[in-house]
Amino acid sequence: MATALLLKSSALAAVNRRTYVRKKVLYLLLCTTSTSIEKIDQFLLSKRLWINEKMTLQRDMAPASNKQFVSGEAYPYLGRDYRLKVEHGPFAPVKLLQGRLVVQMPESGQQPCMIGNSIVRWYKRQAEQKIREKIKRYAPIVGVEPAGVNIKTFKSRWGSCTAKGELEFNWLIMLAPNRMVDYVVIHKLCHLIHHDHSSEFWWEVGRVMPDYQVCREWLLENSEGLLA
Ligand SMILES: [Zn+2]
Numbered sequence: 001m002a003t004a005l006l007l008k009s010s011a012l013a014a015v016n017r018r019t020y021v022r023k024k025v026l027y028l029l030l031c032t033t034s035t036s037i038e039k040i041d042q043f044l045l046s047k048r049l050w051i052n053e054k055m056t057l058q059r060d061m062a063p064a065s066n067k068q069f070v071s072g073e074a075y076p077y078l079g080r081d082y083r084l085k086v087e088h089g090p091f092a093p094v095k096l097l098q099g100r101l102v103v104q105m106p107e108s109g110q111q112p113c114m115i116g117n118s119i120v121r122w123y124k125r126q127a128e129q130k131i132r133e134k135i136k137r138y139a140p141i142v143g144v145e146p147a148g149v150n151i152k153t154f155k156s157r158w159g160s161c162t163a164k165g166e167l168e169f170n171w172l173i174m175l176a177p178n179r180m181v182d183y184v185v186i187h188k189l190c191h192l193i194h195h196d197h198s199s200e201f202w203w204e205v206g207r208v209m210p211d212y213q214v215c216r217e218w219l220l221e222n223s224e225g226l227l228a
Contacts, residue, residue, distance in 0.1 A: 067116065068112060069084070069086075069112040069115035069116050069119070070084070070086065070112075071083075071084055071085050071086045072084065075101050075119065076175045076176075077096075077101075077123070077126065077174055077175065078130075078174060078176075078177060078178040078181065079176065079177030079178055079179075079180075082096060082099060082100060082101045083099075083100050083101065084100070084101045084103065084119075085100045085101065085102045085103070086103050086105075086110060086115060087102060087103065087104045088104070088105075088106065088107050088110075089104045089105070089106070090104070090105075090106065091104065091105045091106065091109065092104040092105070093118070093121070093122065093125075094118050094119055094121070094122035095122075101119065101122070103115050103118050103119065105118070120171075123171050123172075123174050123175075124151055124171045126171075126174050127151045127169060127171035127173070127174050128151050130174065130181060131149065131151065131169050131173075131181065131185060132149060134181060134182060134185040135149055135167070135185060135189070138182070138185055138186050138189055138208065139189055141208050142186065142189040142190055142192070142193070142204070142208055143193075144189055144192040144193060146165060146166060146167045146188075146189070146192060147162075147164050147165040147166045148164075148165075148166035148167070149166070149167050149168075149169070150166060150167070150168045150169070151168075151169055151170075151171050152168050152169070152170060152171070153170065153171065153172070154168075154170040154172075154227075155227065156227055157170065157227075158170050158172075158173050158184045158187075158219070158223075159173075159184060159187075159188050160188075161188055161191040161192065161195070165192055167188045167189070167192075169184065169185075169188070170227075172226055172227060173226075175226050176218075176219070176222065176226060177218075179215055180215050180218060180219055182209065182215075183209060183212055183215035183216065183219070184219075186205055186208050186209050186212070187205060187212075189208075190204045190205050190208070
């Protein structure tokens with residue numbers, strides 16, 4: 001039986017490996033040695049919608065570092081894609097205008113790194129605002145009050161809770177759907193009560209967000225693409 005798709009090749013070292021290239025997409029499929037090619041084809045066909053969804057999600061969630069910073073490029077923000085529009089003019093902070101992410105700067109300043117920095121500053125400003133709003137909304141429900149809230153860049157996590165009771169959040173969470181930001185905020189707030197991932201901690205998270213498991217799984221699946 002075929003059992004898994006879209007795994008990294010390192011994860012396949014010890015198992016039988018078949019590699020498929022279709023429409024320039026590389027699929028890695030785990031299967032037993034007795035699985036026939038017809039069975040594999042059938043399996044791939046039956047899973048094609050799921051595969052396409054995963055590929056689209058991975059592509060959409062590619063980190064800003066893969067970008068060219070040119071007009072027309074899509075930037076995810078709270079689960080939606082916004083097209084970038086680079087305009088000539090005096091320097092102005094990035095704005096979300098009529099569904100477009102508008103960068104305005106003089107032609108001489110329009111180097112990819114400057115546009116990129118400007119976009120990152122925009123994401124950070126949004127994170128400051130949205131996360132503070134969510135803290136205000138959820139802190140009384142959890143029954144805690146953080147000593148402070150800071151937005152940071154982390155390479156491999158969504159946030160942290162300091163010994164002083166301050167919460168720190170990774171601005172990259174703004175690339176994920178809004179509900180994921182809710183979950184990360186609630187998760188961190190609950191750490192002010194329980195500093196571990198004990199069953200008591202998860203009970204507390206579930207009390208505030210009964211469907212937290214969906215968000216947890218989504219982030220487990222997509223964090224690598226977002227944080228890379
Ligand atoms: Zn945690």
